[in-house]
Amino acid sequence: MSVWFITGSSRGFGLEITRAALAAGHQVVATARKAETVREQFPDAGDALLTVPLDVTDPQSIQAAVDTAVERFGRIDVLVNNAGTGLLAAVEESDDAAVRAVYETNVFGPLAVQRAVLPVLRRRRSGHVINISSIVGFATAPGWGIYASTKFAVEGFTETLHTELAPLGIHVTLVEPGFFRTDFLDPAGLHTGPDTIDDYAPTVGAMRAAAASLNHAQPGDPVKAAHAIVEMAAAPEPPLRLPLGADTLQAFDAKLDTFRKEMDAWRHVALATDHDQDRTVPTD
Secondary structure: OOEEEEOOOOOHHHHHHHHHHHHOOOEEEEEEOOOHHHHOOOOOOHHHEEEEEOOOOOHHHHHHHHHHHHHHHOOOOEEEEOOOOEEOOOOOOOOHHHHHHHHHHHHHHHHHHHHHHHHHHHHHOOEEEEEEOOHHHOOOOOOOHHHHHHHHHHHHHHHHHHHHHHHHOEEEEEEEEOOEOOOOOOOOOEEOOOOOOHHHHHHHHHHHHHHHHHOOOOOEOHHHHHHHHHHHHOOOOOOOEEEEOHHHHHHHHHHHHHHHHHHHHOHHHHHOOOOOOOOOOOOO
């Protein structure tokens, strides 16, 4: 039995991971801005579920939630940084206010939650940090530039966190879902910006239309994904990356192929930029 601390538990992946963790016999600290909505989903969970209000943009509420969790269960074993928000717009269409709002939730939010939880994990020299990234955290597409950049940031600090925490006995995993049948594409979870630029109609405009048509018809099953995450966390050696969904694997394979071809084509330029080395003739 582990103690799971999950952000953004009121809907989507957070709700399903909460459900899967409880079903597996774990204790769960389910956090959300409106924690009471989470408790309503699990009337029979009993003492295994603790619901706590938490706003990832409010450091005081984060620390209060962590303190409440430790007071109740004595520890935290698994942190799931799941809370997030989306932005679908061309990079040029995204004003400072919209960009900063997405970064506050998607980047500064998980960083703040980690800072509050990691001392608990380090004291026990055990635990697991699971940061929810995205298909566009590795292979982006038109319209997702700003959202992708927040997930690129998550990927960057999570990779580093993996190397920093491994000697302390703490696992770190990036979960990279593709398009799953949650409410992420609903207007409440995905902002599109008030202004559009006509020049981007064939690219970003087409992506907006595709996202609208895909909403609630996404190929991924969030229930299966949640169970996969809970099972992965029980592995003795969990992966640094866990891509989820056939669309994610296809996008990742395509990017890796393109990356390798371009790197090979320009390898001679990269090698030519080093300082010339002094060459000495070996003597007998």
